[in-house]
Amino acid sequence: MIRCVAHITVLLLVVGTSVSPQEKEREPARPQPQEKRLDIPVSPAEERSSVRQTEGQRVGQLPKIDLPEFIITGVASIDLPEAQKVAADENAGRLPIFFVDPVSVARDRNTIQIGAREKLTIQILPATLMNGTITASLGTYFTSNVGLSLADLNPGYSYLAQGRYHSSKGYAPYTNRSGGQLAVQGGLPVRSSSWLEGAKVGGSAGFGSETYRFFGSNTPSLTRTASSLSLGGSLTSSASSTFNYHAEIGYSGLFLSDSSARSRESHISLHAESRFRIAGLPLLARVNLAAASISGPTSGSLPYLAAGIGASRIWWGNFFTELSAHFYSARGMLGQKLTRISPRLMAGYVLLGNSVATVTYRAGVEEATLSSLVNMNPYLSASTLVQHTDVRLDVTGALETDWNDVWRSRISARYRSMRDFPLWAEGPQQGIWTTVYAGMTEITTYALDLFAKFERNGYFAAGAAINSTRNTVTQQGIPYAADFQMTGRYSREILRALTISPWLQFVDRRRVDLLAGNKLPAYIVLGLRSEYRLLESLNIAVEVQNAADRRYEVWKGYRAEPFIVTAGASYRW
Numbered sequence: 001m002i003r004c005v006a007h008i009t010v011l012l013l014v015v016g017t018s019v020s021p022q023e024k025e026r027e028p029a030r031p032q033p034q035e036k037r038l039d040i041p042v043s044p045a046e047e048r049s050s051v052r053q054t055e056g057q058r059v060g061q062l063p064k065i066d067l068p069e070f071i072i073t074g075v076a077s078i079d080l081p082e083a084q085k086v087a088a089d090e091n092a093g094r095l096p097i098f099f100v101d102p103v104s105v106a107r108d109r110n111t112i113q114i115g116a117r118e119k120l121t122i123q124i125l126p127a128t129l130m131n132g133t134i135t136a137s138l139g140t141y142f143t144s145n146v147g148l149s150l151a152d153l154n155p156g157y158s159y160l161a162q163g164r165y166h167s168s169k170g171y172a173p174y175t176n177r178s179g180g181q182l183a184v185q186g187g188l189p190v191r192s193s194s195w196l197e198g199a200k201v202g203g204s205a206g207f208g209s210e211t212y213r214f215f216g217s218n219t220p221s222l223t224r225t226a227s228s229l230s231l232g233g234s235l236t237s238s239a240s241s242t243f244n245y246h247a248e249i250g251y252s253g254l255f256l257s258d259s260s261a262r263s264r265e266s267h268i269s270l271h272a273e274s275r276f277r278i279a280g281l282p283l284l285a286r287v288n289l290a291a292a293s294i295s296g297p298t299s300g301s302l303p304y305l306a307a308g309i310g311a312s313r314i315w316w317g318n319f320f321t322e323l324s325a326h327f328y329s330a331r332g333m334l335g336q337k338l339t340r341i342s343p344r345l346m347a348g349y350v351l352l353g354n355s356v357a358t359v360t361y362r363a364g365v366e367e368a369t370l371s372s373l374v375n376m377n378p379y380l381s382a383s384t385l386v387q388h389t390d391v392r393l394d395v396t397g398a399l400e401t402d403w404n405d406v407w408r409s410r411i412s413a414r415y416r417s418m419r420d421f422p423l424w425a426e427g428p429q430q431g432i433w434t435t436v437y438a439g440m441t442e443i444t445t446y447a448l449d450l451f452a453k454f455e456r457n458g459y460f461a462a463g464a465a466i467n468s469t470r471n472t473v474t475q476q477g478i479p480y481a482a483d484f485q486m487t488g489r490y491s492r493e494i495l496r497a498l499t500i501s502p503w504l505q506f507v508d509r510r511r512v513d514l515l516a517g518n519k520l521p522a523y524i525v526l527g528l529r530s531e532y533r534l535l536e537s538l539n540i541a542v543e544v545q546n547a548a549d550r551r552y553e554v555w556k557g558y559r560a561e562p563f564i565v566t567a568g569a570s571y572r573w
Contacts, residue, residue: 137541137568143168145568159186171562174220179210183230189238198238206230214379216558217431227255228371245274254371256296256382263296263382265370275312282312284324292369297383304330304367304388310344318350328365332387334437336420338365340390355401362394368422377424377433379555384434390419392440410449417442423471424479425514431557436514439473443481454492457499462488477511480555484508497533502526512556523552525560540569 131151138144147164160183167178187202209227214220232250237243247270254265273286285308292302310324328340340363348358366389374380398412421441427434445467452460464486469478477483485508491501504526509519526548531541542565549563 132573133570135568135570137566139543139566140564141169141171143564143566155189157186157188159184170215171564172215172559174213174215177210177212179208179212181208182206183208187234195241195243198241200234200236200238202234202236204230204232214431216379216555217429219429223259225255225257226374227257229253229255243274244276245272247272252371254374258382261297261382263294263298263370265292265294267292267369267371282314283309284312285309288367290367292386294370294386298333298385300333300386302330302332302367302369302386302388304365306365306367308344320348322346326364330365330367330388332368332420333385334387336387338388338390340365354403355399357399358397360394360396360398363391365390373422373435376422377555379431379433379558381427381432381434385437386435387420387422387437389421391416392419393417406452406454408451410447410451412445412447412449414445414447415443421478423514426556431555433555438514439471441478442470442472443478444468458492460488460490462486471514474514476515476517479512479514480510482508482510499531501529501531503528520553520556523550524548525550525552537572538569539571540567542567 131149131153133147133149135147136145143166145164145166147162149160149162151160152158162184163180163182165178165180168176170176183204183206185202185204187200190196190199190201207227207229209225211223211225214222214224230250230252232248234246234248236246249271250269252267252269254267256263267290269288269290271286271288273284275282275284277283287308288304288306290302290304292304294300294302306326306328308324308326311322313320313322322345324344326340326342326344328338328342330336330338332338342363344360344362344364346358346360348356350356368386368388370382370384370386373384373386394414394416396412396414398410400408400410402408418441419439420437422435423438423441424433425436426432445465447463447465449463450460454460464484466484467481468483469481470476471478484506486506487504489501489503491499493499504524506522506524508522511517511519525546527543527545528547529541529543531539533539545564545566546561547563551562552560554560
């Protein structure tokens with residue numbers, strides 16, 4: 001089956017908060033077996049299954065937009081060409097990597113740029129821009145994909161609307177699927193003489209639905225329809241405001257229908273943050289309040305509160321620190337109750353003018369929902385148990401180097417010790433997973449990332465990671481954690497108007513059972529995308545996925561796509 005991912009995205013096009021030189025932190029991310037069982041409570045209901053969102057994306061969340069944006073990887077700001085932003089996610093991103101994304105190390109747009117004390121925020125220029133794009137593609141296995149997007153940016157208002165439909169007759173019995181998405185987002189400035197003057201208000205709405213079958217289970221004809229609804233609003237202070245703030249409220253719903261059984265999750269969230277100064281000290285305060293409610297074969301509520309206050313980045317010569325305190329309160333299933341007060345510290349030093357060494361310490365509670373678990377494991381039972389992850393210790397050391405105007409690198413080591421980390425276990429039905437929570441889970445990751453920006457549409461990005469995992473109850477590594485993994489992508493305009501982009505992904509063997517030692521074989525996947533600008537507004541593209549036609553499985557029993565060729569075109573105005 002072709003991977004014509006229905007990858008629609010939304011993005012607040014009205015970003016413009018100018019902040020102090022000391023900038024924001026960012027939150028990190030997380031990872032199934034078979035015959036032997038632990039004597040630990042698993043889901044009480046019959047295992048049904050889960051959303052298969054285009055291998056690695058979930059229907060319960062609005063995806064990314066096909067418009068220019070900066071992607072921050074380590075110290076590198078890589079402005080990828082639009083076609084490649086989509087292709088990279090659809091192809092090389094299909095593996096559920098839970099510990100590190102080697103090519104896209106999580107960084108904030110406002111984090112340190114080597115050799116500078118301040119990194120400017122990216123702002124939309126006050127010029128009117130009307131944009132529209134229509135795309136269509138067709139490939140082997142009768143796979144089709146069509147999409148339309150409209151955007152209008154000007155000083156008075158902005159909006160983005162997108163729609164997409166995809167279908168496939170698949171490459172094996174029961175692998176047919178179809179789905180569609182619609183989304184709209186926009187914003188405008190507030191006209192007022194009060195403290196709201198110049199602030200930006202935004203709103204978004206989206207709906208998506210996909211139908212597919214569980215072709216790798218012992219009931220391959222089991223059909224699931226996964227639908228999602230998302231609504232949100234935001235308020236952001238103007239760049240010139242002395243009181244700097246951002247607030248957003250949102251609702252997301254995930255609706256799973258597995259033949260005769262149904263499950264639903266409703267999630268409401270509120271986020272607020274503000275930057276201000278007291279006695280010249282730059283401070284950042286933020287609050288995240290969320291509540292998820294699950295009804296169906298397994299019911300429960302998942303309230304979550306995280307609040308923190310601390311100093312933004314403070315410099316002493318080449319040395320800088322960020323220090324904050326955080327409070328967490330959360331409840332999950334199986335009677336889980338968590339209350340934590342945790343410090344967070346980052347310290348860094350600029351070396352030789354082109355490198356920065358950092359050490360980060362954090363602990364706390366990471367929110368979990370049925371949607372987030374389904375996002376990690378597309379074949380998860382809708383009746384699975386959900387608990388928040390209690391992060392007892394999370395320490396990262398990194399060295400980032402800007403070698404020249406083209407090449408950057410990042411070397412890092414990270415250790416995490418967590419309780420209530422979701423471990424995957426196949427339930428009574430083969431090919432349908434549930435979660436097991438047992439003891440402490442320890443994860444150590446060593447990563448090397450390389451980045452190069454040759455020209456506007458030319459870049460190279462590669463990463464490799466070694467993972468070492470252990471659970472204190474089983475005394476074994478945890479399921480579906482690859483000991484070694486590597487990804488890479490190269491894009492270059494070799495002829496006038498012709499761009500080629502090869503990519504590869506290697507994943508080492510992965511354990512598939514909590515107790516037994518059986519593992520899925522290692523695999524390497526190769527792909528190639530070529531795009532030709534036929535006219536100023538018309539592009540044609542040909543893409544090859546799994547070029548070597550390797551037979552492999554990301555999840556046990558579910559064969560991944562074979563050799564696939566797709567041809568398509570996009571027109572912009």
